[in-house]
Amino acid sequence: MAQPAPAAHPPSPTSHPLPARGRPRSERAHQAILQATQELLLESGYAGLRLEHVAARAGVGKATIYRRWSSREELVLELVSGIGAPRPTIDDLGDTRAALVRAVLDPIMTITTTPFGPTIRTLLSEIAGSGGPGERFRETVVAAHRAAIETIVARGVERGDLRPDVDAPMATEMLLGPVFYRLIVGGALDRDLAERVVHAYLAGAAVPQTDWF
Amino acid sequence: MAQPAPAAHPPSPTSHPLPARGRPRSERAHQAILQATQELLLESGYAGLRLEHVAARAGVGKATIYRRWSSREELVLELVSGIGAPRPTIDDLGDTRAALVRAVLDPIMTITTTPFGPTIRTLLSEIAGSGGPGERFRETVVAAHRAAIETIVARGVERGDLRPDVDAPMATEMLLGPVFYRLIVGGALDRDLAERVVHAYLAGAAVPQTDWF
Amino acid sequence: MAQPAPAAHPPSPTSHPLPARGRPRSERAHQAILQATQELLLESGYAGLRLEHVAARAGVGKATIYRRWSSREELVLELVSGIGAPRPTIDDLGDTRAALVRAVLDPIMTITTTPFGPTIRTLLSEIAGSGGPGERFRETVVAAHRAAIETIVARGVERGDLRPDVDAPMATEMLLGPVFYRLIVGGALDRDLAERVVHAYLAGAAVPQTDWF
Amino acid sequence: MAQPAPAAHPPSPTSHPLPARGRPRSERAHQAILQATQELLLESGYAGLRLEHVAARAGVGKATIYRRWSSREELVLELVSGIGAPRPTIDDLGDTRAALVRAVLDPIMTITTTPFGPTIRTLLSEIAGSGGPGERFRETVVAAHRAAIETIVARGVERGDLRPDVDAPMATEMLLGPVFYRLIVGGALDRDLAERVVHAYLAGAAVPQTDWF
DNA sequence: TCGTAAACGAGACGGTACGTCCTGTCTTAAC
């Protein structure tokens, strides 16, 4: 969840199997399109994004865009998928709390310090939908975060930091839920949020030593 | 958070100060527009909503729509704002846990059992934005939920059910965050979710009697 | 062909047969409508005339216009018909040439010195058409001119000023044709035109005493 | 004044200086638009002509029309300008009278036997106006007729058929005026009219050998 | 002195067309 580099163009996964007939595709045009899309997405939002404007700003014909991506959705998703996986937080050193704070802070930093934050905001509706974009976002970004948090929780239990009966599958919802909540509803997205979320998650709200729950 | 009744048209905040010159606006047309919008929103999503189609289905001229709402956004937001406030949960009977479960379950039920669930999903990007629609949604729906939860938490503390040092302002984020998380990322939205969220929130994940946190 | 006074409202031809129940029609509104129509016709032409604007400028409801005239055409025609007949040129004193000049000059003066000139220009297409407006124009304005000219020609023949074999029915075409020609094609509309037309009409273009024609 | 062929699209006055970038304009669409305009103009008149209907009947997008003509007026005028110049009547064989009859008959035939007659009738108001359409009509159609008639008159004088002192500049008004008069006011437009106009113009109405004029 | 009834101003109504903009496809000449 760091390098914003947009992936290479999909039709050539690794190498070019064909002997490459005719004029080769322009890498310059490809990058210019992605760059222009990025800018216009932030200026006008997803709903206001016009491929005609992308083409004009990139100095490219519209057909050159359609040759590479079949729709506005496809094009934008290539940008967002670049958010990638979080650094796996594998280099933990025995501090469960710190690891959780880092896991919460990671998406917060992506949202607030990279261009993908605003982009994601404008794409929320598409991500929430059941169509391709949402699926792709879930498979890449979300799955990575969930895996990281579940790893930390499992280690915390092993280590004796966390209750053995902790509801592990809910951990991601409890810890990242507040981040998404503020993404939608508003509110600060900063280190303080990460720390208070982790604290509340660990400490619990109920008076300890009671058994009414 | 129950009656979908759309508010009366905006220009009359409380009462009608003017003697009402000219032919009055047709309540029939007003309702037909909202009804058609509702239907088409669910059929095609927000991005696919065409005011021309709304007008046609409602049997109304386009001008009659624009006379009431300045944009597609405004129109749709009036629908969503109809979600209104949750039943205040003030009639609680001393059971803090049950009250919290109900507070979490309330938006879940709205999302899953009323037409506003799908509608909200398609409007997430607009709600997350800083424009008028998001503001309005926050002022009505969100504020009501936050108030309800903060009331329950305050009572819980008074009653001795909750820690005196509980991070009360974070309670809404911790409890509703998971609901928004699943709204975006996917996952069941049901009573089981509400109960597990409340349990995790109350119990905490950390091993009790420790003081490492 | 002088007094622009618009006729009284059509539904009461001479007297009021009904006992006149209800509020009587406002003469003030009637005049204001005609006045506003006149102004807007000159500002925007017939094609650009909007009854909505007429109503606004007259300070009148649209229904008040439709109560009196069934269409834009009807309203405008009432204005144009006010052009009326030429002064009959009956007071001639034996000078055929002067009478003809006056007959030609009369419509020229109407066109150039009254508001009906520009109005007629914008209505040419309607007048040329076979619909009601043209019919009305022909019955009133045109018929009067034709009658005046034919009277003068007949007297001229009696008097011995004009050839006995003159093509009398063509006289109107020959004398007023050039006026209409310039109305459409452009060119000065003044006394000089009238005099040259009459001169050419009387003298003929052919060399006299020949018999090749 | 015969071939209705509409001129090529305006932006290429003589030749195409640019290397013609992008897809070239479709000649097929161009002709379809003019054809549809022609038909609808005769069906509904100028005032009733709807570009939306033209586009539909031509099987063309509205933008394709606006790419070529900036307004309804422009489009229709291109049709009318197609009336073009009269056959120059230069091949005259010494018969001044016959040449004049032919010059008068030429516009009569255009009006009565081609689709441009009704078209011109509906456009009279526009032609009479000082705007672009009228200017264009005058520059093409009117100028050609005037030139033809003035040539005939000059030759007639040379030949000794016409008076040396004939008011040559008035000849066009005298000969074509009656045609325009009947176009507006009604009346037969046929060979008889042409012959009577020319006879009256040549013979003059006054008794010959008098000198009272 | 009062209804009663029609006209009044205002302006909303269901429509239709406007002229603009954008979509996704196609067609050109140049490379």
Add this chain to the structure above:
DNA sequence: GTTAAGACAGGACGTACCGTCTCGTTTACGA
């Protein structure tokens, strides 16, 4: 075979008027 350019058919946008209607108000007449 790809490129930039730009025309293509289609369709929605938001605005402007059409001719009709529905309000609350005004103005006259006949009871």
